[in-house]
Amino acid sequence: EDQVTQSPEALRLQEGESSSLNCSYTVSGLRGLFWYRQDPGKGPEFLFTLYSAGEEKEKERLKATLTKKESFLHITAPKPEDSATYLCAGLGPSNTGKLIFGQGTTLQVKP
Amino acid sequence: DTAVSQTPKYLVTQMGNDKSIKCEQNLGHDTMYWYKQDSKKFLKIMFSYNNKELIINETVPNRFSPKSPDKAHLNLHINSLELGDSAVYFCASSGRGASYEQYFGPGTRLTVT
Numbered sequence: 001e002d003q004v005t006q007s008p009e010a011l012r013l014q015e016g017e018s019s020s021l022n023c024s025y026t027v028s029g030l031r032g033l034f035w036y037r038q039d040p041g042k043g044p045e046f047l048f049t050l051y052s053a054g055e056e057k058e059k060e061r062l063k064a065t066l067t068k069k070e071s072f073l074h075i076t077a078p079k080p081e082d083s084a085t086y087l088c089a090g091l092g093p094s095n096t097g098k099l100i101f102g103q104g105t106t107l108q109v110k111p
Numbered sequence: 112d113t114a115v116s117q118t119p120k121y122l123v124t125q126m127g128n129d130k131s132i133k134c135e136q137n138l139g140h141d142t143m144y145w146y147k148q149d150s151k152k153f154l155k156i157m158f159s160y161n162n163k164e165l166i167i168n169e170t171v172p173n174r175f176s177p178k179s180p181d182k183a184h185l186n187l188h189i190n191s192l193e194l195g196d197s198a199v200y201f202c203a204s205s206g207r208g209a210s211y212e213q214y215f216g217p218g219t220r221l222t223v224t
Contacts, residue, residue, distance in 0.1 A: 014206050043215030085152060096166045097142055097211040101154040
């Protein structure tokens with residue numbers, strides 16, 4: 001069964017303390033790995049799509065990387081405004097666009 | 112301009128009632144989705160329509176019935192509501208091509224009492 005698992009479930013950082021979020025996947029024929037940010041009371045906001053192992057994408061303090069088994073979201077020198085739940089999702093081989101989401105990592109950055 | 116909008120934002124109702132949630136997107140996308148997010152924030156696909164055709168129909172009670180009058184609108188009707196239906200329901204849309212980047216609405220928080 002296709003599955004996406006994120007760790008840790010929750011992460012507390014001090015402002016400026018860099019860290020990484022992990023997303024492990026077992027999705028047959030993975031066509032893409034997606035990262036989303038979700039703020040409380042809002043819908044997920046698209047961040048990145050990674051399509052092949054070795055690919056990296058960056059946006060401000062965030063960098064996403066992909067291997068054949070997992071993806072990492074690296075957060076460099078985070079700020080309190082980076083506090084949110086980060087979701088990753090795998091796209092399987094079908095043409096339906098079905099995303100399989102992980103349970104998310106809730107990040108809290110303290111000033 | 113809101114890209115993907117949902118109404119209502121909050122819905123509180125009693126067990127056994129029937130309710131509907133509406134979704135509209137102005138992104139020109141061909142595919143729309145309904146997701147359910149439980150209290151642990153786990154997001155799970157329920158349905159998807161591509162150009163008014165149902166293409167994803169997950170294991171969901173048949174009390175849930177989606178309808179897409181056109182490719183910009185996707186509604187979700189729920190019959191005989193149960194306590195376990197309480198959750199946040201998100202609508203999303205994606206455009207053509209292989210990217211499948213999905214853009215989500217603000218969600219509808221459904222509370223069944």
